[in-house]
Amino acid sequence: MVGGGQLARMTCQAAISLGVGFRVLADSMTDSAALVTPGTVVGDYRSLDDLLAFAAGCDVLTFDHEHVPNPHLTGLVGAAVTVHPGPEALHHAQDKLAMRSALTGLGIRCPRFEPVSEPAEVAKFAATSGWPVVLKAIRGGYDGRGVWVCDTVEQAAQVLGHGIAVMAEEHVAFRRELAAQVARSPHNQAAAYPVVETVQRDGVCHEVIAPAPGIAAAVAEEAQSIALRIAAELGVTGLLAVEMFDTAGGLLVNELAMRPHNSGHWTIDGAKTSQFEQHLRAVLDLPLGEPGRVALYAVMANVFGGADPDIYSRYVHVMAADPGVKVHLYGKAARPGRKLGHVTVLGDDPAVLRARAGRAARYLGSGEE
């Protein structure tokens, strides 16, 4: 796995059960996954030489993030490295304009979009879609970075002044955000997880409720169908997470991620096959595992660092207060706002679970009651 973040760390855990040899190409030996994975290689994912050297010891190469330059992916394939997901698929997770264009071409509904480079183009877009207009970096954005909600053409001009390629998107009035996660193997087997509700603040996922409370069966099936169709049409291998807006006018696709995803962390404790095991099974072209739940509801809450970095002194209190909380820490040094881990709780009542998970995550991260 290229990248040594928490996704690689949790994939490492899944690889142990499967008896699969697992190695990581990390930025440093203190990366989240490097701390727990024997034989970690330190190297630069932006260097084709480093990627080729790392791949030499692997049967299959896969990714903890989408930042490996696409030409390098093509270079790896050209050097007979088995890469999942492949460059053609990953292109759509790396380039939001390509993604929007491809989905629109498939008849899959997205927010209205338009590449823009001049304030006048934003103003023209707003004339149809109204203000605010969302400007998005076409490449490299994640966790709310690279997204600007602009109320005026002056604000838009300021964003355009950064000099990065952006596109304009309509600001969607949604009821809530959903995510549909599926796995697809090179053999073309697929499996769909229950559709979840994600709760974002400032563009960052804070909570996931699985399944989305009160979701109509038809909507859940439509969301799963959309995700399965995208996986098949774009040739995704491994996991695909499709983030969607649930609007009065139906489902709109917002983002794609072609890897294990924050919206699927609940599956470690809440599903028969975790997303990390499923990703390994998919990229190794093994038969996929059962994605069903083991509880009526699971709620996952992310743990963000606060002012006091000593999360281990609070850890004991979280465990004592609620023995049913599953704590997952990523081995990262605490910094304000940094994602340090997550907690998951299982049970019958999503409101109770949200309160439990939220309290545990908040207290663990920042000491706030």
Add this chain to the structure above:
Amino acid sequence: MVGGGQLARMTCQAAISLGVGFRVLADSMTDSAALVTPGTVVGDYRSLDDLLAFAAGCDVLTFDHEHVPNPHLTGLVGAAVTVHPGPEALHHAQDKLAMRSALTGLGIRCPRFEPVSEPAEVAKFAATSGWPVVLKAIRGGYDGRGVWVCDTVEQAAQVLGHGIAVMAEEHVAFRRELAAQVARSPHNQAAAYPVVETVQRDGVCHEVIAPAPGIAAAVAEEAQSIALRIAAELGVTGLLAVEMFDTAGGLLVNELAMRPHNSGHWTIDGAKTSQFEQHLRAVLDLPLGEPGRVALYAVMANVFGGADPDIYSRYVHVMAADPGVKVHLYGKAARPGRKLGHVTVLGDDPAVLRARAGRAARYLGSGEE
């Protein structure tokens, strides 16, 4: 953790979620846990120097097996190493005669027993308890090794001729075997897992059904109470598994293990807190986790090697045949009869689950349909 077997391997997985630094003292770098644990130290658990050197980097020392000589454990404690479980408790898992005597002293029922060194003593024991007589090595036996069922005084004489210290035990006519697993922390917090049925062949555990099907609530509570009482009275810290015979005359304690145990492997997939996480929480004196089940039943079946060592070629078929089977492989080279892994299935009907788990384990291990 001293010892690099599969118990340490699965404890390593649990340590990753907890964000706990985890190291192993292994016999070799190809040990099951050494393959997956960074910073593994190769050394001899029979050497106090090796143990002291390993312990120097650790806050708490715990064990994957019970074979560390008790004087070394005392030596570690004398050198201010925090050891859980401690030497006094572990003595009862290392010396079956001490265990039987201690439990009898506590009024906890065991099979009748008597230390023997002469055939005449065995004959005298049999005069009261009848034949067959079970001879057990007082130290060092496990997985059926060190246990001899003798039908005649001549057979007993042959066992005594080995020159190892043994005791005689009555051959118990049991209805089935049960195991009660509890955790106890230095703070004296305790948690009890559901009581399970274990299915042994030739003294080796093949299957575990959690909870024991049809067990009366009073019997389950009695089994849990016995285990909790043993943990408290013997000062066990960490996990304690108590193997019992369920007989017409009530429960009799057979064996104790003071570590994660094969009878608790089902908890990885079937309980809210796995035995491996629970052991870490207990020995680190963290609050214990909820031991409850996530499904009505879990069945675990051990995978034993057969004539054909290539289990990975059969792996795909097991996964394809039953996507709900959770496969856990230990990274060991396959040899006939060697425990290579286990599988777990979750569901509502123990008979169906036993058939599914048994089929998967048998085929994976040996290719037998």
